Amino acid sequence: MAQDASFNVAQTSAVIALATDSLLPPNPRLDNALTNSATHGLRPIQVTPLAGQLLAIQAQLVGAKSVLEIGVLGGYSTIWFAEAGARVTGIEIDARHRDIALENVKGLDVDILLGDALEVLPRLAAERRVFDFVFIDASWETQWEYFDWAVKLTRPRGAIYVDNVVRALVENETLDKTKESLVTRVGRDERVRATLVPTVFQQKSAENEVDGFLLAIVN
Numbered sequence: 357m358a359q360d361a362s363f364n365v366a367q368t369s370a371v372i373a374l375a376t377d378s379l380l381p382p383n384p385r386l387d388n389a390l391t392n393s394a395t396h397g398l399r400p401i402q403v404t405p406l407a408g409q410l411l412a413i414q415a416q417l418v419g420a421k422s423v424l425e426i427g428v429l430g431g432y433s434t435i436w437f438a439e440a441g442a443r444v445t446g447i448e449i450d451a452r453h454r455d456i457a458l459e460n461v462k463g464l465d466v467d468i469l470l471g472d473a474l475e476v477l478p479r480l481a482a483e484r485r486v487f488d489f490v491f492i493d494a495s496w497e498t499q500w501e502y503f504d505w506a507v508k509l510t511r512p513r514g515a516i517y518v519d520n521v522v523r524a525l526v527e528n529e530t531l532d533k534t535k536e537s538l539v540t541r542v543g544r545d546e547r548v549r550a551t552l553v554p555t556v557f558q559q560k561s562a563e564n565e566v567d568g569f570l571l572a573i574v575n
């Protein structure tokens with residue numbers, strides 16, 4: 357198979373644009389959420405449209421009727437899950453983010469709990485809440501703690517998706533296997549089976565960077 361040696365991460369912008377334009381139908385609700393969030397000064401750190409579609413497809417693959425989202429921002433990924441047919445419970449630490457998210461998800465089956473996820477998650481466990489799919493997209497320093505709670509809150513054969521795992525590994529300087537990280541801990545965790553999927557993170561102002569997510573299924 358012929359390979360173009362000059363193809364690199366920077367050039368994937370064209371591929372991402374092609375796929376976004378070709379695969380994603382227009383969605384005024386998602387567009388409005390982005391506009392409303394930007395108007396209120398929220399940072400544009402939501403998942404990309406293609407990643408939103410991936411989350412929706414994964415939720416549908418596991419037949420998710422209930423999704424737990426840790427880190428809501430303006431509710432962009434929340435909309436993807438809700439429009440895929442799931443009831444979404446979000447946890448958001450920032451009251452301003454939560455208020456804007458509530459505007460953006462109006463009319464959908466979404467509940468957004470205000471608070472630090474590490475305080476809210478034990479409460480959900482005490483209430484014996486169970487979810488089909490958990491999306492972790494909040495503080496990178498506590499990805500393992502979120503994951504540990506997520507396993508307790510996910511039904512057998514449900515899935516857990518942790519975003520930004522590759523960038524967290526690099527920024528936390530835990531690429532060395534002798535250092536503890538989400539990846540080393542999940543690798544020893546007999547409650548789940550997991551993989552890591554590298555992705556390209558599209559920068560607006562600089563060159564594209566590699567990122568990646570961890571996807572686990574609960575045994």
Ligand SMILES: C[S@@+](CC[C@H](N)C(=O)[O-])C[C@H]1O[C@@H](n2cnc3c(N)ncnc32)[C@H](O)[C@@H]1O
Nearest residue numbers: 402403427429432433448449472473493494495
């Ligand atoms: C990357 S954004 C989430 C983006 C959103 N999932 C999307 O793709 O549309 C991360 C969010 O997590 C929230 N967050 C950070 N630490 C948190 C914590 N300890 N508990 C709950 N939310 C937290 C931030 O306030 C921010 O709104």
